[in-house]
Amino acid sequence: MDWTNIYAAIYRARKDYLKPVFEIDDISLDDLIGIETQKQALVQNTLNFLNEKGANHALLWGAKGTGKSSLIKAVFNAYKTHGLRLVELAKDDLFALVDIIDELRQESFKFILFCDDFSFEENDTSYKFLKPLLDGSIEKVPKNILIYASSNRRHLIKENLSDNENTQISRGELHLGDSVQEKLSLSDRFGLWLSFYQGNLDDYLRVVDFYFKDLNIKKELLHAKAREFAALRASMSPRTAKQFYISFKDILQ
Numbered sequence: 001m002d003w004t005n006i007y008a009a010i011y012r013a014r015k016d017y018l019k020p021v022f023e024i025d026d027i028s029l030d031d032l033i034g035i036e037t038q039k040q041a042l043v044q045n046t047l048n049f050l051n052e053k054g055a056n057h058a059l060l061w062g063a064k065g066t067g068k069s070s071l072i073k074a075v076f077n078a079y080k081t082h083g084l085r086l087v088e089l090a091k092d093d094l095f096a097l098v099d100i101i102d103e104l105r106q107e108s109f110k111f112i113l114f115c116d117d118f119s120f121e122e123n124d125t126s127y128k129f130l131k132p133l134l135d136g137s138i139e140k141v142p143k144n145i146l147i148y149a150s151s152n153r154r155h156l157i158k159e160n161l162s163d164n165e166n167t168q169i170s171r172g173e174l175h176l177g178d179s180v181q182e183k184l185s186l187s188d189r190f191g192l193w194l195s196f197y198q199g200n201l202d203d204y205l206r207v208v209d210f211y212f213k214d215l216n217i218k219k220e221l222l223h224a225k226a227r228e229f230a231a232l233r234a235s236m237s238p239r240t241a242k243q244f245y246i247s248f249k250d251i252l253q
Helices: 036-050 068-082 091-104 126-134 161-166 178-188 201-211 219-233 238-248
Strands: 008-012 017-021 058-062 084-088 110-115 145-151 168-170 173-175 192-196
Touching (some): 036 084, 036 192, 068 084, 068 110, 068 145, 068 192, 091 110, 091 126, 126 145, 201 219, 201 238
Parallel strands (some): 058 145, 058 192, 084 110
Antiparallel strands (some): 008 017
16 A cells, blocks of 8 residues: 555454545644643653654543543644554454555555444453554564554453452451453553543533534523533534534524
8 A cells, every 4th residue: 555645544354454544534723622641641742753763652542522532533634644554443443454454554654443332241252453553562562563542441442340359368468369460451551541431511611612612602502502512412522512513504694
């Protein structure tokens, strides 16, 4: 693949190839409101990656619709003309990770492996395919590839009460069972954790105002309709604000 002219690709398991993406979601960092701390941290990590100053795999976790995936795409858009490339890989396709690494390792570009909705059920061991990238093997971890993953779970792997059956307390110290240790260790391999939380009404309306900033609509009417929309969905996330904009931008003009 000619990465000089191709900025992003998606792995297609059925055909076992990287499909070039020519119509890229054009979301920008300026489009993301209320996550300034997370935005700054991921931008700095990406700059470190591009400048070979040391960067971490990143786990963006938290409530749904709070901008985790959007931030990853926005950071990519900001630096794709600076040698950054993106490969989207579904969790179910991790079996192909080793082959993808082999294909990208010798490229001169820096690659973000984007994994969305990244979590694993109790008996799902596909996360073990991450080892060559997170821990290495007899072959060194590639310097030009990082994982940026989004998840609703902080610990990625589903945890059960039974996992704690072998936990012991000795001389006042807590010793976790092997099952718990393994599940916690996966998240620990991501050096950068960014947390995302559901905002309050003021945060929600601030995002609504941003989306409608170019339309001449009375704020009282706009906010009343926005609150109704949020109440129907029991959510005041940035995603809900965007959905409200899509639904009402033509109606409220």
